[in-house]
Amino acid sequence: MARLPLYLRALTSLAERDVTTVSSEELAETAGVNSAKLRKDLSYLGSYGTRGVGYEVEFLRHQISREIGLTQDWAVVIVGIGNLGHALANYGGFASRGFRIAALIDADPQRTGEEVAGLKVRHGDELEKVVTELNIAIGVIATPARAAQSVCDRLVAAGITSILNFAPAVVQVPEGVDLRKVDLSTELQILAYHEQRKNGSALALTAEQAVELAKAVRG
Amino acid sequence: MARLPLYLRALTSLAERDVTTVSSEELAETAGVNSAKLRKDLSYLGSYGTRGVGYEVEFLRHQISREIGLTQDWAVVIVGIGNLGHALANYGGFASRGFRIAALIDADPQRTGEEVAGLKVRHGDELEKVVTELNIAIGVIATPARAAQSVCDRLVAAGITSILNFAPAVVQVPEGVDLRKVDLSTELQILAYHEQRKNGSALALTAEQAVELAKAVRG
DNA sequence: GGGTGTGAAGCTATTCACAGCA
DNA sequence: TGCTGTGAATAGCTTCACACCC
Secondary structure, eight states: OTTHHHHHHHHHHHHHTTOOEEOHHHHHHHHTSOHHHHHHHHHHHOOOEETTTEEEHHHHHHHHHHHHTTTSOEEEEEEOOSHHHHHHHHOTTTGGGTEEEEEEEESOTTTTTOEETTEEEEEGGGHHHHHHHTTOOEEEEOSOHHHHHHHHHHHHHTTOOEEEEOSSSOOOOOTTOEEEEOOHHHHHHHHHHHHHHHHHTTTTOOHHHHHHHHHHHHO | OTTHHHHHHHHHHHHHTTOOEEOHHHHHHHHTSOHHHHHHHHHHHOOOEETTTEEEHHHHHHHHHHHHTTTSOEEEEEEOOSHHHHHHHHOTTTGGGTEEEEEEEESOTTTTTOEETTEEEEEGGGHHHHHHHTTOOEEEEOSOHHHHHHHHHHHHHTTOOEEEEOSSSOOOOOTTOEEEEOOHHHHHHHHHHHHHHHHHTTTTOOHHHHHHHHHHHHO
16 A cells, blocks of 8 residues: 555654654644545554554554565665666665665766765676675666666566666566656646646636636626 | 646657557557546547547647646746755756756755756745746755755745655645655655565465465365 | 547545444 | 544546447
8 A cells, every 4th residue: 555655654753753642633634644544544454553542653653664564674776877866876765764775787887886875886787697696676767768668678587576767768567567657757747737727727718718708607 | 637748758759759640559558558548538638539540649749738738838946955956956857848947945055056957056045035036836845854844835935836845754735735745765665565465475474374374275 | 440539337445424442 | 432443425537338430
């Protein structure tokens, strides 16, 4: 369930404020969701709450961590060490959540050997070797769009079944491989779509439409 | 509709290959969705296809661009010029889609004045001024988690109603403000969740569960 | 024939509302 | 009494299947 990480974060934030017990209502508010939805989600994990009281923050946090698989350590390879690859390699939020950046790969021989975030960048040819030797579980694609599919194919061929794609390209994977994508300009486009609707609804009408609307409003 | 950017990208990729006409089946395949879904989505924009023929690539591309609002130019401010802010500022995919990075802001006085992606980084105090003067439509939060809510509040107060949050924090916005979030470690956590299920399904059973399972299988 | 546009069916996710337990 | 856990109701989304048009 895609909301578990959200609940986990909300619980962490509560734990930092030394809250020990929380109701579904409060936790839902913190996480920004409906309380019935939260209770239903949590009930799939088991009955971890106490009626009349709520949930114990630390206990629930541990249960969710275990459910997600954060109690083990996942080795990640980042392919494509451009601007974004750099940022991802240096992003501090991974280590604390059980993700370990184990290798960095770039096709550009100029970059090979360069040190980024304490790791030497390795050449594209070594991809398969790196995946096997370091027991990589998750591949991150941060290459330009044109390279994404072939990098993805090679990751899959090397045995990786979980891939996070940042390249702005449609990438196909075989059955059994999980592909998630994060697309920066898609997100902006969705915002722009709504923004346009907010500001432009009246202004964007053609003269004809305005007349029609005026008629309709008058009844 | 959140899939329009996906279709737009598929159409662009087809246009680059000089395809002029495409069926819903082909376009759906390119975009990685079901063809019935694609036809239904497109039908909301209007009847832009021709029965027995398909859709004209350039025409449809223009219609979708217009629908999303990509025919106008959107000024974007990035707040927080760390690793990620840098990467976003330098990301080439925005300009070509009608998004113009108009300003960069960082709270650290050390960074103020530094030039990133051809723009001078401005100090946090100037946020409201920058938003008003440059007619900013979209705010991007790339700060650490602890600063996210206050940056968001200030963006909203300055009149921005579309915000993209990269900080790993739950951020609340008032009614009428669109907030989208991109969370890198959440994405990895979702992958880890599935990965765990794939590899560990049998191994992760306790002895008792294994016995139960064996019984159930035998009927 | 070929392929869009769309009602209808099916499915999944969300919300309601309350029984049941601390 | 207060709050969880959950059946039932609802809403939203996806897919099917075919009428209709080029």
